[in-house]
Amino acid sequence: MLFIVAFGWLVGTIVDALLKRRLAGLHLDAEDNLEARKSATRLDVVRRVWIVLAGIVTLAAALTVIPGVKQIGVSLFASAGIAGIAIGLAARPVLSNLIAGLQIAFTQPIRLDDAVVVEGEWGWIEEIGLFYVVIKIWDWRRLVVPLSYFIETPFQNWTRKSASIIGSVYWTVDYHAPIARMREKLEEICKSTPLWNGEVVNLQVTEAAGNSVTVRGLASASTSPKAWDLRCLIREQMIEWLQAEHPEALPRLRADTAVNLPEDFGGFTPQQG
Numbered sequence: 001m002l003f004i005v006a007f008g009w010l011v012g013t014i015v016d017a018l019l020k021r022r023l024a025g026l027h028l029d030a031e032d033n034l035e036a037r038k039s040a041t042r043l044d045v046v047r048r049v050w051i052v053l054a055g056i057v058t059l060a061a062a063l064t065v066i067p068g069v070k071q072i073g074v075s076l077f078a079s080a081g082i083a084g085i086a087i088g089l090a091a092r093p094v095l096s097n098l099i100a101g102l103q104i105a106f107t108q109p110i111r112l113d114d115a116v117v118v119e120g121e122w123g124w125i126e127e128i129g130l131f132y133v134v135i136k137i138w139d140w141r142r143l144v145v146p147l148s149y150f151i152e153t154p155f156q157n158w159t160r161k162s163a164s165i166i167g168s169v170y171w172t173v174d175y176h177a178p179i180a181r182m183r184e185k186l187e188e189i190c191k192s193t194p195l196w197n198g199e200v201v202n203l204q205v206t207e208a209a210g211n212s213v214t215v216r217g218l219a220s221a222s223t224s225p226k227a228w229d230l231r232c233l234i235r236e237q238m239i240e241w242l243q244a245e246h247p248e249a250l251p252r253l254r255a256d257t258a259v260n261l262p263e264d265f266g267g268f269t270p271q272q273g
Helices: 003-025 036-061 065-080 081-090 094-106 179-191 224-245
Strands: 115-120 121-128 133-136 142-146 165-173 201-209 213-223
Touching: 003 036, 036 094, 115 133, 121 142, 121 165, 165 224, 179 201, 179 224, 213 224
Parallel strands: none
Antiparallel strands: 115 121, 121 133, 133 142, 165 213, 201 213
């Protein structure tokens, strides 16, 4: 029994070390790390599943050499019946998460460092465990979600095909706002910062209602964090430019006031002024 345990531990440790070595060789800090994140996700999940399976197989093989324990195992297997069904139902969440982990490892709806929106929270996939996923939210909180959630529930993945993403910025301005000049200013802001990846920049009026119009600016960045910083930069510099160069573009409240004077007010009639 000790020989089987030692052999199983040796094989499990060697395979685990090889997988860890391969993980360490991936360049996750590169600018375009999509392929590295794919491999890291697959290897990390497979490594965790391997540890569990190797432990179970080693323990089962070790117990088979003990006659008393072997007979108990055979008896339990032969009389599984209701007990087996109860155990299966009790273990269903565990098994569903294990199967979901294997699905995620090979189909990869999520990967390490993916930018996702889950339960209304935006963050990055920080860890994919054997039964759960840890999401690092933008304010450093951690959202822990079962693996099966990503198989059964819709969610947003902003970096599914590429790390590049288009950010949007909205302004509410007056009807006197110089839209063409704002479009030129947006291009100028984007060209002046390395946060912009040089692909998408556009400005359009998306709504005109009431006393103001809504203007939307679009700009692309190579990663989600850069897109967030780029959006903030565009928003701030555009507001400063409007305040300095076109104050008439700032939103204002319009109202019509009617004054009704009595006929003998000051000796004048309304017609006389």
